Each structure stands twice: as C-alpha cells, then as structure tokens.
Amino acid sequence: MKDVVSIRRENLQALVDQFGLTSVAKRMKRSPTQINDMLAERKSFGEKVARAMEKEWDATLPVGWLSVEKTAKDGEDMRKSNVVELKQKPVPDIVLQQFDTGGAMGHGIELRDQPGIIQSWRVNPEWLDRNVRAHSSAKNLCIVTGFGDSMQPLFNPGDPLLVDIGVKSVDFDSVYFFRIGNDGYVKRLQRIPTESGLVIRARSENKEAYDPFDITESMDFEVLGRVLKVWRSQDF
Template sequence: MKDIDEIRRENLRLIEQERGGPAEAARIVNMSAAQFANLRDGAKDSKTGKPRGMRKETARRIEEAAKKPEGWLDQEHQASTVPPSPAPSVSENEVVIVQYEVGGGMDTRGKLLLEAEPPGIIKSWKVDREWLQLNVRSYTSLANLCIVTGFGPSMKGMFNPGDPLLMDRGVNRVDHEGVYFFRVGDEGYIKILQRVPEFNGPGFVLRVISKNKDDFPPYDISPKNPHLHIIGKILTVWKSEQY
C-alpha cells in the first residue's frame, strides 16, 4: 500500500504533465525548479537516507497555487495516457492556439466519453497579438490557451455542436461561476458551474447548469468528489449560424 508521501509525489508528476514540463509546473506552484524536483523525486534525508516527506501545509499551499481542490494531493488519480496538448506557438506578431487533446478518463479509444461526438474538430487558430489583447483579456498564461470543439445539445443557445471554444486549461478549480470543461470519472462535460451554499452546512456544492434547461435540468455535485476533475475554463465561445 502506498504511503501518503508516495501518493503526493505521483500527483506532483501529474501536475508536471498537465503543465507541459517541470519548469512550468514549478512556476505555477511558486517554487524554484530545484525545490519542485526535490519534492517530486523525494530527496533523501542526509541522516536517515530515506526520502523526505512533504509537510501538510506545503501540500495545501501547492494545491491552492495549482488550483486543485483541498486534499487533491493526498488522493490517487488516474494518469492520462494521452500526451498533453502542445502549448501555443508564438512568434513576434502571431500566436497559434492549438486543439486540446481530450484525455483523462479513458474508454477503449483513449478519449473521454463525451455527451456527443463533435461533428469534426478545429485543429488550430492563428491570431495576431492585437486580436488576443482585444478579445481575450484574462487568462492564466499564454501556454494554457487551447481550443475545444463544442459537443452535444445541452448548451444550445450558447454554442452549437462543432463551434470553437477558447479554453484556459490553467483553471482547475471553480472559484467563480462560469462555463467549464470537466470530467466525472470517464464522462466529459461542458457546462455552467455555479457555487451554491450547502443547505445544512457551511460549505458549498457545484450546481451543474445546461443552457438547454428544458431537456437537461440542473443537478448538484460536491467539489470534493474524487472523480471530479476541472480540465479548464471556457473563456470565449463562437456561436455558428447557418445561412
């Protein structure tokens, strides 16, 4: 049976995978590359020769910085077998924002089970920096921007299946109401998530809201559900109209 420090080290490797490498992971959690590597690899104590443990306070600080739910580092998570999406390529005046490779919970095809398959996908956008400045005013980092293709009928009215959505994959917790791409187990969703106070407690639940409420009524899910993973926040949608 794995001990808590081994689980935490494995989860640091997941953060590294999500962020596209150790340098970005270290930056996100406000550490030097050497500090992050020591925690990830379990640097050995000079006296005992055993890997040093991670303090509880350090684990909570890392979770907060990496936008993970409290206690996330202490739980085992399934690693994606799909490589992380490449970061946008950047030149002096142009940015190429690429498609997010859907991964996480796996079915036999190596993808999330979506509520409906998108009718084709948009591979990338090439935009200039002025467009980015005018149209995407708030994001965690340029490297975290990616494209998700809209799928399913539940969000009709906001976007249609096949429409392009700009996502910030650096947002992995729900601090404010918004549209998020998330998974519960092997199922992937794009929905509005709203923080709602618990009826009998000081905490809150996440209300999952579809734009098409008549066919998809709202329901609640606990933010502490170990099967819930916030993949990213949708920043901008483009709704298509056929003429």
C-alpha cells in the same frame, strides 16, 4: 528649436502610427499604457528610458536614434530617417491548439456528439490582446470543439470554444470545461452554500431538455479549464 524630449515623442508616435501600439509596446518591453503616457506627456521620457527602448527595438542601431529629429519628406516611410532604417522584427503568431483529450491526463476523455474537430487556430498577439483580456497565460489557451446540444443556444455542436486550461478550480460561477469519470462536459457551474458545506451545481443552457445536477465529493470530478469565449454559428 524643438527640445529633445519632444523629438523622442514625435519619433515614438511615428512608430506607433506605422506598426501599431500593441506591437511597439511589446517590442520595447513596455505596456501600451506606458507608451500612451509617454506620448501624452504624463510620463517622463528621459535619456535612460530612451536608450533602453532603443536597445529593445534593435540593439544594432546607432545609440540615440530616437532623439534625432526626422528630416524625411512628408509621406516617407518612418523606417527611413536621416539616421537609419528601422527594421521591424516579425512578431510571431500564437497557435491555439485543440484540447488534448488523450494521453496528457493518462486516460481518454470522451466528448459525446462532437461533429468533427477544430485542430488549431492561428492568431496574432494583437488579436489576443484585444479579444481575450482575462486569461492565465497565452500558453494555457486551447480550442475545444463544441459537442452535444445541452448548451444551446449559447453555442452549437461544432462551434469553437476558447478554454483556459490554467484554471483548475471553480472559484466563481462561470462556464467550465470539466470531466466526471471519462465523460467531458461544458456546463455553467454554480457555487451553492448549504448547511453541510459547499455544493457545485452544473446547469445547462438548454433547460427544457437537461436538468441541473450536483457534483458531489464522491464523484471523479476534475476541472479541465474555464470557457472564456464561444462563437455561435448560424446557418444562412
């Protein structure tokens, strides 16, 4: 006879097989690593933990359903067991809106040579988990439509840029979205130590057409966000 912990692992594995690791972990308020450790017997799966996970999955289900051995026929949906139908709650999509160049900052930001605007993207949490691992918060992510040719071949005008607007300072060398006065820029910003202090140098990818320039303290400079990902288009 199987012990109760083995039964819990089998039932949890069946949920992961059907709904996916990310969805199960999110719904049960555990990290994917914790779920994997439970399945691999690296982490305890006791009564208290099982009851908490059952409640997070669906508080209306009978207590102890994770500990009941599945008796359904091979191939039958895991949502139907000898105990209860496990209903999957819909996981809401995440909408990544375009960056607001207007009223939020009290003045307009001009993005020159922008060929139209990508207004929003709709993605599911799994896409975000797998493709955008380093960000301050999902609510801080937005889309900036590529403008100008200074960053070619990294991206082209009209290409989507994923920006984290939770980043407000140049803490390390990377590609940033920023403004000087009312003009918006996307450049690689480099921190350069000098005898007189730290200098931030803006560099373009299109080095033949655009020279680097230094951002001085006298400039009206503001970091609007850090560019996390770009998608470069190619015509066929």
